[in-house]
Amino acid sequence: MRQQYILPVDSVVAGRIPLVDHARRKLLYNELASLFDLAVHRDSHREVDAIMSLVQRLRPESKTLIDLGCGVGRHAGLLSRCGFNVTGIDISPAMLAVARKRYPACAFLAGDFRSHRLQYQSDIAIIMWTTFNYLGSDDEVDSFFRTVSANLVEDGLLIVDVANYAVKNTATYERHHANVRYSLNLQISKSLYHGHNIGLYRYHIRDLATDNSIDCIDQEIARVYSMEDLTTLAAPTFSVKGAFGDYDLSAFDRSRSPRIIVAYRHNAIK
Numbered sequence: 001m002r003q004q005y006i007l008p009v010d011s012v013v014a015g016r017i018p019l020v021d022h023a024r025r026k027l028l029y030n031e032l033a034s035l036f037d038l039a040v041h042r043d044s045h046r047e048v049d050a051i052m053s054l055v056q057r058l059r060p061e062s063k064t065l066i067d068l069g070c071g072v073g074r075h076a077g078l079l080s081r082c083g084f085n086v087t088g089i090d091i092s093p094a095m096l097a098v099a100r101k102r103y104p105a106c107a108f109l110a111g112d113f114r115s116h117r118l119q120y121q122s123d124i125a126i127i128m129w130t131t132f133n134y135l136g137s138d139d140e141v142d143s144f145f146r147t148v149s150a151n152l153v154e155d156g157l158l159i160v161d162v163a164n165y166a167v168k169n170t171a172t173y174e175r176h177h178a179n180v181r182y183s184l185n186l187q188i189s190k191s192l193y194h195g196h197n198i199g200l201y202r203y204h205i206r207d208l209a210t211d212n213s214i215d216c217i218d219q220e221i222a223r224v225y226s227m228e229d230l231t232t233l234a235a236p237t238f239s240v241k242g243a244f245g246d247y248d249l250s251a252f253d254r255s256r257s258p259r260i261i262v263a264y265r266h267n268a269i270k
């Protein structure tokens with residue numbers, strides 16, 4: 001197993017190494033994929049409740065949903081249990097392997113959400129939890145929206161969820177989590193650098209059955225997007241129907257909200 005993953009930040013920020021290549025190589029989406037839930041420690045039910053509320057408000061008749069950058073399927077799996085016919089798309093074979101094992105009712109496809117065309121058009125597309133931030137340039141964002149447009153019905157609903165880095169911009173903290181098999185101590189330090197969120201993650205993982213432990217260093221580099229970016233880059237194919245500041249669907253406030261959650265309508269292409 002690789003125990004360290006670090007790319008030269010300046011090369012990534014300058015576009016010499018594409019962000020998608022960074023995502024492809026991260027330990028968390030490869031060797032550590034089976035520990036993803038433990039490491040990220042997210043409240044998936046709360047996030048799925050927010051998606052369900054938006055669907056009820058904006059497109060209640062929807063039946064099909066695509067989860068772009070679905071990872072281990074934590075949203076896809078719960079949404080399929082809510083009655084949707086769900087397809088998850090991801091570039092990471094390791095993440096997809098975990099998702100397929102956990103949620104056999106969903107279809108999980110290997111693909112790049114900047115270009116992957118489905119054989120049908122879905123009612124809803126979601127891209128959750130800062131996955132959109134792996135789009136490294138305006139051109140890539142344009143390819144993303146064109147691809148989503150091809151994969152969504154006219155009048156379909158697109159939900160984009162990113163961190164609001166105007167608020168969440170620098171942090172150093174430590175977390176400790178455990179499941180029946182592993183305990184994990186995680187030291188995280190994050191900062192902003194030339195419009196990117198740069199994070200360093202130090203993992204100490206202990207196998208509780210054998211008492212063996214391992215230390216790893218992983219990296220996070222993600223491009224920062226503002227509400228203005230998310231509005232102008234999506235137009236005219238996608239128009240904003242609502243902007244929310246957290247999974248409680250409170251109104252987005254640039255200087256306070258931890259997240260930017262945008263619900264878009266897919267407009268007809270004339």
Ligand SMILES: C[S@@+](CC[C@H](N)C(=O)[O-])C[C@H]1O[C@@H](n2cnc3c(N)ncnc32)[C@H](O)[C@@H]1O
Nearest residue numbers: 023069070071090091092112113128129131134
């Ligand atoms: C931060 S994780 C989030 C996963 C999931 N959405 C969640 O909230 O748990 C980002 C995921 O996006 C995937 N990813 C990054 N760039 C991608 C791309 N261009 N196409 C498809 N998947 C991508 C990664 O492999 C990873 O599984």
